[in-house]
Amino acid sequence: MFLAVLTFTAIASALAVPSTELVERQLGSQSANQTILQPVTTKKLTSITFPQSVREKLIWGPFKLSAANGKHNGQLDKGSDTFNTILGGLCSDCYILKADYNIADKEGTRLTLNEGVYLHHAIVMDTSQTQPGMPLTAVCSAKELADGAAALAKGSSNGMASSSGMGMSGHSHSRRSVSSPNTQAMIHQKRQSGAANSFPVPATLITKGNEDKIAYYAAPNSTLKTGFWLGKGQHVATTIDAVNYRNETKDMYFTIDYEYTPFPQGKPKDHLDVAMSIMSSNGCGGLAFHPPKDKSVTYTSNQWDVAIDGYMLNILPHLHDGAVDLQILVNGKSTCRSQAIYTPSADKFDGKQWESITGYTTCDKPIQVKKGDKIFMTSEYDLTKHNLRPTTQDHGEAEGMAVAFFQFARDNKQ
Ligand SMILES: *[C@@H]1O[C@H](CO)[C@@H](O)[C@H](O)[C@H]1NC(C)=O
Ligand SMILES: *[C@@H]1O[C@H](CO)[C@@H](O)[C@H](O)[C@H]1NC(C)=O
Ligand SMILES: *[C@@H]1O[C@H](CO)[C@@H](O)[C@H](O)[C@H]1NC(C)=O
16 A cells, blocks of 8 residues: 555645645646546446435546556656546536545546556545645644654654555555655644644545545435535546556546535535544654564554544544554543454465455444544554564565544534
């Protein structure tokens, strides 16, 4: 799994960090005179998760990937090709409830490494709206902030930046090292004292890498009405960056399979808007930690203060192999426990079969939080049960990490 860029952009967009080239590029595209790319195919499908909603699958393309041994224009990976476009054909005056974003062939079937293609990252933003401020503020001591800044200045090993992707071993490709975005983001955010945005970042629909990750903007089976609003003036700027491992050009398509509720009369008052957000086990400094080999250990994050009334929903952890679970505690009470699901990997490593995290159990219910609530995140790692991922470079072991992505629905009534 590729995390540096994914997290980089996720954090950047979620926390409104300036000076990130990707976000700037997206912002730039707002004024750029780009033509809107219409889908080549629009299929009506039956809604699965939200039975009352409309489901469609749109396919855009082709995007021509150069041959592996050809010339590439990727900004973050020398073997990748980057495409920036504005996607047309999506609903307008609608709340998106769920969406699955993938690279695909002409028929809309997902492309994977079996076809020699790897999605380095995809970022989809509506540049007609800005991302609201962060709902959570990391509470950090002066020392923690100083340590974080020092780590950042040194460009020191940061969990996200240095992770190289077990599932991808043998397919790993060179990456520019990214200095700790987390630290930078959090420090920045701390200085921003939480909720206020000094820098407009477009509302983000998704940032993802090659992993299987469906975005939920509403909690399935919940009475809480939320969604990602797309209005008439939408401008869905999209960056797709993919790697072709074969020595022949490849036609790649981009698909969005999504469920939405149309509101032709305009935005309804009883729905809450969601925004992508994130918290980590260390909002004050580096992300990586090194669990002991012989026993279970539970990491507890710094304190996070809630800055805005609302709901945390669809919490999606990112843990490394070795992890057991991730929990979110609000005012000392566990409100979500998501467990890592392990599957034996196809590849053996040093003759051993490895198990890797392939998914997480979900926390179904939205978690209501109020301004001033105190949140902690814990994560148990147990290396006697699960191995750390071996790194591809030196057969050493990767580090542990605990991050939770979630959608935050702001309460309009406050
Ligand atoms: C901008 O868009 C308009 C309308 O599509 C087109 O006529 C014009 O040539 C474009 N300008 C640039 C600089 O691309
Ligand atoms: C692709 O091309 C490169 C250089 O042109 C060559 O070294 C490599 O073996 C080729 N790979 C395949 C699978 O043909
Ligand atoms: C929603 O509830 C229905 C009926 O109880 C159940 O079958 C379905 O699996 C639930 N959906 C999700 C996504 O939890």
